[in-house]
Amino acid sequence: MRQYLYCESAGFVEKTEWQPNSWVNVVCPDQADFKFLTETLHVPQSFLDDVADTDERPRTEMEDNWLLTILRIPVPVHDAPDGIPFTTVPIGIMTNNDIIVSVCYYHTExxxxxIEHTRRKNVFVRNKLDLILRLIYSSAVWFLKYLKQIYNDVNEAEKELERSIRNEDLLRMMRLQKTLVYFNTSIRGNEVMIGRLKSIFQDTDFLDVELMEDVLIELRQANSTVNIYSDILTGTMDAFASIISNNVNAIMKRMTSLSITLMIPTLIASFYGMNVDIHLDRFPHAFVAIVAASVLLSALTFIVFRRIKWF
Structure with missing residues (x-):
């Protein structure tokens, strides 16, 4: 699917066909989109292949008069095999004089x-660098939005773990930790892109220093938030790991104490069960006496273990 978007005073307006200096937004391209990009706009095929790589890092590349800028943006994941709630995907912005093309192989929010924000706030995008910077700014805003959801998930997982420590809740927190690692790597990569873009456009009229500073501030805030949430999650997982270890130690201590307590009557019964003279065969209440002695010794053992808090 592709859109032809032309920026006017009231933001981006969709057109029915491509015009110079308009933005061609391509999402989940099909064969018709590929044909239009490569044959009509002459976008290098290598650029499209690079953007298709899920693991592509933020970077820039020049080929002839074309500039490729790859960013990473956050997306929610539904029914993922590994259960990760959010991940990041690449988006490529390809520019050449009066041609601006963005390609993303995934549906994103x-x-x-x-696009709706530019219309609602009457944002005017002056040139291709403005568009790239505003897309980076928007990605930082969405990183922060998804980070709030992650933080809520962490709090919910903590409450579940306080009620009962289960493997499912610990695995859930591990998936959230993995998501934060993806976010942190992508945000830092996008931040590095700002410096590269600044060096490329520093001698042109495209550079808006104030906008670039705003983008850097938003990215640093997103990066700081990721680090804070990551530290909180790491500390929480370490704390619950210690709790689990202590619980296992307590259970093993109780089991050992119980085994020792039960071993005393078992040992007595073993002695008196031997086929030898035990000097009690003529005593009328020998069985009761042996059972009473076993119970008494077990009770004393229990009291001793209770005093040293093994029970």
Whole structure:
């Protein structure tokens, strides 16, 4: 699916066909989209292949007069095999004089929201660098939005663990920790991209220093939030790991104490069960006496263990 978006005073307006200096937004491209990009706009095929790589890192690349800028943006994951709630995917912005093309192989909430935001706030995008910077800014906003959801998930998992420590809750927190690692790597990569773009456009009229500073501030806030949540999650998992270890030690201590307590009557019964003279065969209440002695010794053992808090 592709859109032809032209920026006017009231934000991006969708057109029915491509015009110079308009933004071609391509999401989940099909064969018709590939044909339009490569044959009509002459976008390098290598750029499209690079963006298709799920693990592609934020970077820039020049080929002829084309500039490829790859960013990573957050997306929610539904029914993922590993259960990760959020991940990051690459989006490529390819520019060449009066051509601006963005390609993303995944459906995202960020791009429609960004387009609607420009209309709602009457944002005017002056040039291709403005568009790239505003997309980075929007990605930082969505990182922060998803981080709030992650924080709520962490709090919910903590409450579940306080009630009963289960493997499912610990695995849930581990998946959230993995998501934070993805977010942290992508945010830092996007932040590095700012410096590269600044060096590329520093001698042009495209550079808006104030906008670039705003983008850097938002990225640093997102990066700081990721680090804080990651530290909280790491500390929480370490604390619950210690609790689990202590619980296992307590259970093993009780089991050992119980085994020792039960071993005393078992030992007595073993002695008096031997086929030898025990000098009690003529005593009328020998069985009761042996049972009473076993119970008494077990009770004394229990009291001793209770005093040293092994029970």
């Amino acid at each position: 960020m791009l429609p929201d960004f």
